[in-house]
Amino acid sequence: MLYYTNVNEDSRVERNLLQSTHSNTVVVVAGSGERVLALLDNESVAHVHVVDVNEAALFLLQLKLSALSVLSVDDYLRFCGHSPAKTAQRKDWFDQLKNELPPACMMYWQNNIASIEKGIVNMGHFEKFLHRVRPSINLILGKNFQNSFGSNGLRTAFPRKRWDFLLRIFSFHLVYQLWGNRDAAFVSPDAVVKQIPSALNQLVDDGALQSCFMAHLIFKGHLREMMQADFPPSLQKEVLEKIKSRIASASLTIHYHHTDVLDFIRANEAVLQGPVFYSLSDILSFENVDYLKQISEQLKAPGDTLVWRTFLRNRVEKDRIHNFLDHNDTRDHTADECTKMYQVFSSQNKI
Numbered sequence: 001m002l003y004y005t006n007v008n009e010d011s012r013v014e015r016n017l018l019q020s021t022h023s024n025t026v027v028v029v030a031g032s033g034e035r036v037l038a039l040l041d042n043e044s045v046a047h048v049h050v051v052d053v054n055e056a057a058l059f060l061l062q063l064k065l066s067a068l069s070v071l072s073v074d075d076y077l078r079f080c081g082h083s084p085a086k087t088a089q090r091k092d093w094f095d096q097l098k099n100e101l102p103p104a105c106m107m108y109w110q111n112n113i114a115s116i117e118k119g120i121v122n123m124g125h126f127e128k129f130l131h132r133v134r135p136s137i138n139l140i141l142g143k144n145f146q147n148s149f150g151s152n153g154l155r156t157a158f159p160r161k162r163w164d165f166l167l168r169i170f171s172f173h174l175v176y177q178l179w180g181n182r183d184a185a186f187v188s189p190d191a192v193v194k195q196i197p198s199a200l201n202q203l204v205d206d207g208a209l210q211s212c213f214m215a216h217l218i219f220k221g222h223l224r225e226m227m228q229a230d231f232p233p234s235l236q237k238e239v240l241e242k243i244k245s246r247i248a249s250a251s252l253t254i255h256y257h258h259t260d261v262l263d264f265i266r267a268n269e270a271v272l273q274g275p276v277f278y279s280l281s282d283i284l285s286f287e288n289v290d291y292l293k294q295i296s297e298q299l300k301a302p303g304d305t306l307v308w309r310t311f312l313r314n315r316v317e318k319d320r321i322h323n324f325l326d327h328n329d330t331r332d333h334t335a336d337e338c339t340k341m342y343q344v345f346s347s348q349n350k351i
Contacts, residue, residue: 005124011038023277033061037234081119167197185285199340274301284314
């Protein structure tokens with residue numbers, strides 16, 4: 001199953017952290033592929049190891065990168081579904097690029113051609129959940145709410161009572177389950193779903209709805225009304241052009257590994273010569289803290305950098321952050337994350 005296919009994390013955090021390191025090797029969890037794309041224009045990076053236990057996530061990134069290498073940037077955005085395109089056109093584009101895909105990946109997408117025709121960024125489990133729930137959300141909030149995306153937020157017209165009612169509704173696990181969300185990150189008993197309405201309320205209070213991609217995805221279903229300057233890195237045309245150029249010049253090698261991150265690191269100790277940059281996404285949505293500590297203990301090279309997130313599970317209390325990994329200081333980058341839903345942390349071995 002594809003859990004996410006569109007942008008779902010503020011990858012500017014990982015992007016800025018990578019730029020501050022001397023890493024030429026990146027190990028990254030695939031996810032939706034958008035966080036991976038945000039790291040690929042960095043000219044210091046020569047080797048990227050994309051790791052995921054979900055093979056469909058690897059196929060998604062392979063499709064996106066093949067599309068970017070074959071199509072123009074504008075057509076890539078249309079093919080993926082970030083911009084409008086006819087279903088027949090997307091199928092024609094797939095026919096142009098499918099021979100660039102590994103056999104298993106090509107077969108997967110041939111069997112899921114309807115997802116391509118509808119735009120792959122609309123077809124993840126999370127994106128489909130939003131599509132189902134969005135009409136009810138917007139009905140509850142009324143038309144005035146859309147004015148909150150204006151430059152000044154039009155606070156005088158904000159439907160506060162409707163908003164507070166919506167926040168209360170989405171503070172309960174059952175609501176997500178009733179609308180068909182089966183992702184453990186949301187519906188596990190220990191998932192703190194109240195973080196979602198809390199984050200959305202902070203965006204409203206800060207007047208930040210217009211600049212936050214997640215708000216656009218939730219309430220509009222697309223990012224086409226965002227200011228270009230606020231676009232996630234993986235959708236910025238100059239970033240995509242640079243990635244496209246790097247792929248064409250073979251200055252970047254990308255390896256795909258259908259395995260567990262910890263198993264991959266243990267099996268490739270000789271290959272992963274530091275400093276290596278590890279981007280693990282919200283791995284604590286699916287693993288416990290001890291698992292993350294085991295990964296951290298495997299990283300011994302000076303300058304090795306580990307970046308991870310928490311979402312609704314295993315969130316870290318402020319008084320535990322500094323010594324969270326026992327042997328390394330942990331830095332908190334949560335304030336730099338625009339959705340207000342994630343905590344983001346990093347740890348780096350001393351050089």
